[in-house]
Amino acid sequence: MLLVNSPAEMRAWSKQARTKNNSLALVPTMGYFHEGHLQLMRKARELADQVVVSIFVNPLQFGAHEDLTRYPRDLARDEQLAARTAVDVLFCPSAEAMYPPLSQTKIRVEELSRGLCGESRPGHFEGVATVVAKLFHITAPDWAIFGEKDFQQLAVIRQMVRDLDWDVAIFAHPTVREPDGLAMSSRNAYLSADERKSSALCLWKAIELARREVAKGERDAPRLLAKIESLIASFPNTEVDYVRLVDETSLKPQDLVTAQSRLVMAVKVGQTRLIDNARICEDL
């Protein structure tokens, strides 16, 4: 596996790979790999001849009081895991290389960026769209793999690709979970043993409750959401940022449960903000 730091070197490698008629898949990440990341890499391996994984903790997508400086990092371990997962190139640019001092351009996907996480994290999706656009230009992938775990991010990227006529296919990978249902996330490392055990599971329990209620015939979104919020409140040390039922394409709130409904949630567990989402009615 090749470790590349410079965007120019990365671009040259991709160009060379493409002249050999190889297809290329990109998996953008912020590192500190867990099994969720590794499954995205395996999917990339299935889809394309060459796999590039980027690790970049993107300052542009963090708010002033967010966790940019303490975001977990372990490049040596990530390198080993990526190499074992048959990744061809690990691309780890520096912030200075990605954003030279005179950079001015940002990409904003208007409506989809506004609600949900965009409300509590202003500017977040502008940072995400901008860095993903840059990574797409540098690596010129045929495929890019994203996780459904970050559902709004996935919607924003898909919209950007459509709006800018980008010739890249987006593959959405289902959320990978711990055996007890907690969605894997690098940020789970922030949880204390007690928070992990007694509180973090509230999101998965909310999904299970929603599915049970819908299977029993519940279709009224406000009533369903009230039940979910009270379930979450019964877990110690939790604070709901949002819990919504949205159409999975437009991300617009729904009054009634449909086959296109997604339950989307952000909950603070102690100091750690966790997100999760799921379809709640496969059979409607």
Ligand code: AMP
């Ligand atoms: P991150 O490093 O957290 O920015 O995530 C990099 C990519 O991995 C994004 O496309 C995420 O949606 C995806 N991802 C993170 N956690 C999971 C998970 N538990 N299951 C599936 N994909 C995930």
